[in-house]
Amino acid sequence: MTVAQAQGITPTIITRDQHVISRAQISDKALSVLYRLKNAGYGAYLVGGGVRDLSLGREPKDFDVATDATPDEVKALFRNCRLIGRRFRLAHVHWGPEIIEVATFRALTPDADAAADHVVEDGLVLRDNVYGTIEEDALRRDFTINALYYNIADFSVVDYADGMADLRAGRLRLIGDPAVRYREDPVRMLRAVRFAAKLGFTIDPGTADPIPRMADSLDDIPPARLFDEVLKLFMAGQGVETFESLRRHGLFRYLFPASDTALDDDEFGQHITFVARALESTDQRVNNDRPVTPAFLFAALLWPAILSQLPGARLKPGIDPELFEQSVTEALERQLRQVAIPKRFAMPMREIWALQPRFHSASEKKARRLFSHPRYRAAYDFLLLRREAGLVDPELADVWQRYTESSEDAPPPTPARRRRRGGRRRGPAPDAGDG
Incomplete structure (x- = not known):
């Protein structure tokens, strides 16, 4: 579509009495940004997820603003503004911990003079800092439900792509040719x-x-x-x-290429069950506003890739430590070529895996040592997930559960500090996010 065609599109204007968005639902800081832009003579719109979520009766995670002011013009209006990004130049207005992102309307089809600011290679947009009109900006957005603009000037919602109809229908639709x-x-x-x-x-x-x-x-x-x-x-x-x-x-x-192959070869569905149980546990923690760690998530998602390289695709008692370590290393190296995992998550993830064979062969002395490991709780939760998926002898997991819930020892809060013995400690209900 050309610029002229985009500007010839007539949007649907949804007036204040026809939608449910109220200024009372919008962050005070976002309103301040909108009004300052408007009072300076610029167009000022709440856009994207904020409009979408408010229209659905949800609480937005954040509020983004779109305007015809350039990033430098936005910066001139706000002393607390920082310009970020090379691929997409954006203005961030800082209000303490809250950041309001302000984006300038993007052009639909840049002209030859803007070649340095709009770089496309094999169809992939590498840089896009050419500015245009609100009509062009709307058609540049990905999904129709994200191309709704709340106009602070008259409190209407401007809809260029039938996004409101898709919201009401519960339909996710791309703007333009999907390919x-x-x-x-x-x-x-x-x-x-x-x-x-x-x-x-x-x-x-x-x-x-x-x-x-x-x-x-x-x-x-x-x-x-x-x-x-x-x-x-x-x-x-x-x-x-x-x-x-x-x-x-x-x-x-x-x-997750190696894990996907292992799931395809999973004759009895145990690997899929394991991943599903781990994700269920993560979902429960997120929905209960409890912390989650990417280390445990990635440990679970990659576990089928590790098992697929072991005899019988199982971790069994007496596993050769070198064979297990080789399986871990190969699975992780293949994964890192696809999705990077920062060391701050990769290290605890490897510890969770490394403790699994120790559950199978721990004497009483080794059990106490294992129980004092800083990553014990996460590894223990991992063991219980393996039990739920039928990937470990349930009696073995039961023994560790009884031991964990009744042991007089407790893992040290930090490597340099240990709890005094004597107090009876009961572990919290097993979940998949600690550690």
């Missing part, structure tokens, strides 16, 4: 799965159909960026639904 949009940024395929799971929406067939045949384009995404996307996918409280959808659309194999 082209996925080629511009393959991560949009992951976003489609994530938003559908988060909102309980269905993915429009036209949006879903190209995904399986274009999923391999995720190989072009830097592993560090995919790490961030994996956290968004699995640590938002809908991990089980997300996992099933990723598998259904052929995306999981491009995030």
Whole structure:
């Protein structure tokens, strides 16, 4: 679509009496940004997830603003503003811990003079700092439900892509040709799965159909960026639904290739059960506002890849330590080529794995030593998940459960400090987020 065609589109204006968004629901800081932009003569709109979530009766995670002011003009208005980003230049207005992101309207089709600020390689957008109109900006957004603009000037919602109708229908639909949009940024395929799971929406067939045949384009995404996307996918409280959808659309194999192969070869469904139980536990913690750690999540998602290299695809008593370590190393090396895992998570993840064979062969003395390990609680929860999936002798797990719930010793709060013996300690209910 050309610029002229975009500017010829007539939006649907949803007046204040026709929608449910109220200024009382919007952050005071976001309102301050909107009003200051408006009073300076610029267009000022709340856009994206904030408008979407408020329209659905949900509490937004954050509030983003779109404007015709350039980043430098925004910075001139706010002393507490910082400009960030090279691929997408953005203004961040800081109000203590709260940050309001302000984006300038992006152009739809940049002209030749803007070539240095708009770089595309093999359909993938590498840089995009060419500014345009609100009409162009709306059509540049990914999904129709994210292209709704709340206008602070008259409190209306401006809808350029029938996003409000899709909201009401519970439908997730890309703006434009899905194949082209996925080629511009393959991560949009992951976003489609994530938003559908988060909102309980269905993915429009036209949006879903190209995904399986274009999923391999995720190989072009830097592993560090995919790490961030994996956290968004699995640590938002809908991990089980997300996992099933990723598998259904052929995306999981491009995030966890070795694990995906192991799941395909899982004759009795034990590996899938294990991953599902781990994700259920993570979902429960997230939805109960309890902390979760990526180390445990990645340990669970990669466990099938490790087991697949062991005899009988099981961790059995008496396993050769070198064979087990080799399986861990090979699974992790393959994974890191696809999704980067920072060392601060990779190290505790490896510790969780390394403690699993010790559950199978611990004498009373070794059991006490194992129980004092700083990563014991996470490793123990991991063992219980293995029991639920039928991947470990239930009697062995039962012994450790009784020991954990009745032991007079407790893991030290820090390596330099130990609890005094004598007090009877009962462990909390098993879950999948500690450690």
